[in-house]
Amino acid sequence: MDRSPRRWLALAALTLAVLIVALDGTVINVALPTLSAELGADSAQLQWIGGGYLLALSVAMLPVGLLGDRYGHKRLLLAGVGLFGVASLVGASVHSTGAVIAVRAVLGLGAAMILPLSMAVLPRIFDQEELPRAIGVWTAATALGMPVGPVVGGWLLNHFWWGSVFLFNVPVAALALVAGLWLLPADPSRGSAGANPRAPFDSLGTVLGVLGITALVYGTIQAAGQGWGDPVVLSTLGAGVLLLAVFLRHERRFAHPLVDLGLFADARFRWGAVIAVFVNFAVMGILFVVPQYLEAVLGNDAFGTGLRVLPLIVGLMLSAAVSEALVPRLGVRVVVPTGLLLLAGGAFLGGTAGTGDGYGFTALWLSLTGLGFGVAVVPATSMVIQSLPSERTGAGTSLLETVQQLGSVLGVAALGTLLSLGYHARLHLGGLPADAAHSARESVTAAGAVAERLGDPALGTTAHAAFVHGMDLVLLFCGAVALLTALAAALRLPRRTAAPGPAAEEVPAVVAAAR
Missing domain, CATH: 1.20.1250.20 (MFS general substrate transporter like domains)
Structure with a gap:
């Protein structure tokens, strides 16, 4: 061609x-x-x-x-x-x-x-043949930001x-x-x-989907400030789940649905989407805690913190090229679980961090995490796209991005709660005035500001140790998620990538038109 x-x-x-x-x-x-x-x-x-x-x-x-x-x-x-x-x-x-x-x-x-x-x-x-490389570049661009x-x-x-x-x-x-x-x-x-374009638009499905997703996301955002036990949060999340259940029931019955649930009948789409969701969940959890650690505990500014997260992106970019070469030889059933194991290994290694560890240790496990991320997510995403019929690529990729987005939102909120629990469990505030203790409980950054204002270095030390404990819990949880996903991928993914979906039929003509 x-x-x-x-x-x-x-x-x-x-x-x-x-x-x-x-x-x-x-x-x-x-x-x-x-x-x-x-x-x-x-x-x-x-x-x-x-x-x-x-x-x-x-x-x-x-x-x-x-x-x-x-x-x-x-x-x-x-x-x-x-x-x-x-x-x-x-x-x-x-x-x-x-x-x-x-x-x-x-x-x-x-x-x-x-x-x-x-x-x-x-x-x-x-x-x-070249699609995985293009997906790797696309993924790296989204992660780089x-x-x-x-x-x-x-x-x-x-x-x-x-x-x-x-x-x-x-x-x-x-x-x-x-x-x-x-x-x-x-x-x-x-x-x-x-x-x-003349088929009736799924207006009811759109309204149900929008309202359901709005309720879930809104409830999750409110939970960050009000707590998961707040009545408004619980009722909003419950309404979101109910609306999405009605949405799915409607989609099964409507002749021209907003979401083609039949896409999940293809194992490539189903398991590729599941893997992509949980990989992004783990990586978003890592990127949620690491910048706070680099800035509040290791003392970097925003500019320096951003630079110090780049080993993860470098690992991703290197592994995207590696996965492209490995999949035709070994198949997704070997490559994707291997990437997930690398991702889990990086997260577990990060979960052993202590307050005395410098940036070199962080760079090491971030690089390993990035390698695993790229090796796993690029073949999984490529597998999803190759499974899509040419007339449903937009709906299919939108569905993939939507479930990833919802997984990331809910995941980061849940991991934020885990971080807070770990932080509060190890934070010692004895002898502090009530207002200072309240501020110190809000975040490690606030605790550092209180320690500096009161001239209390012991508070800064205990806050740093408490945050690292919470961060370790988050990283260990992310590692466990990646490990379980690796097991599911090893059991459920096809040994070799199936024949390309109908989307491939139009590629030669379109590539020629792109000249």
Whole structure:
């Protein structure tokens, strides 16, 4: 097959798009103290600056995938990039907390259009041989934003005003938009290869899905501040579960459902999705605790912390190339469990950390974790995409991204609770005034500030030890999740990758069109 050299430039355009989304997910975190000081945002408003983005991202993915299948992946993807750029431009010039929350919600909507549809475009550009490498690059771009976001945000805030964390996205989005218009293959004519645009839209399913996901995500966000036993949290989560149960019942009966549950009948999609969800759960848990450890315990600033998480990304990028070569020889049933075992080993090693361990030990187990992440997630994601029919790639990738997003949200919330339990169990506050003790219990960062204000180095020492204990519990739990997932993968995955799905049939023509 004649492979167009422009396919890699097209991948670069997609990478730019997902990179700004990944950066924006974390870059705002370092700006929260500045927003609090300059806009007078209270803790609840600060929570919704992040939560509004997360909520919009989570609820919009499912309908976006179906719309992409019907009306064109490229059209909606580039519309999402354009929306992201415009919202970022507006965000750089607003002057109230409410406006910032609204802008973040629109950014979440743009991100929901970019993430699944950029993945859906990949099998239309790359053949089955090169698809794993392209997925590896795509995955690395999404993961890179997690540690690099604070680096970029810290640098911008050190040199410019707070709106620069939004303005930074604008030229990148503009470049991604121009590159996408020029390099991405045109969408097929309506009805020729995609889903039927004249089929009735699943409006009831969309409403049920959006409300159910909204309730779950909202309840989880509220649990972080109110606790899991709060009546509002419990009722909201219960309503979310009930709505999603009704949603699934409706989807089984509707002729043109929002979510094609039949995709789960294919073992490649079913087990690839399960593995991807639990791999991301473990990695998100690691990335939840490690930056806090590097900053609050080891004493790095936001910029230095972001740099020190990069060994995980380096491991991911190296392993993506390795997994591409290994899968044809050994099969996914060997490669994916091996990656999960490496991931578990890295997490278990990190779970032995003590307050006296320096950064070198952290870099070691982060590198091992990154290697395992790439070896496991790239073949699993590739297997999912190869299982999708050509007319359902948008809906399929949206479903994959949605369950991953929900798993990450719920997982990080649960792991945050585990971290808090471990931290409080080892934190000794005897003799402190009530208000100082209350502040120290909130976080290790707050405890450090109290210790400095009171001139009490013993409090700082016990807070660091307590946090490391909580972090170790989280890492050990993540390692156990990866280990159990490795066992399931070894038992359930096919020995060899099955024949490519129908999406492969259109690859030669589309690659030629991408020249």
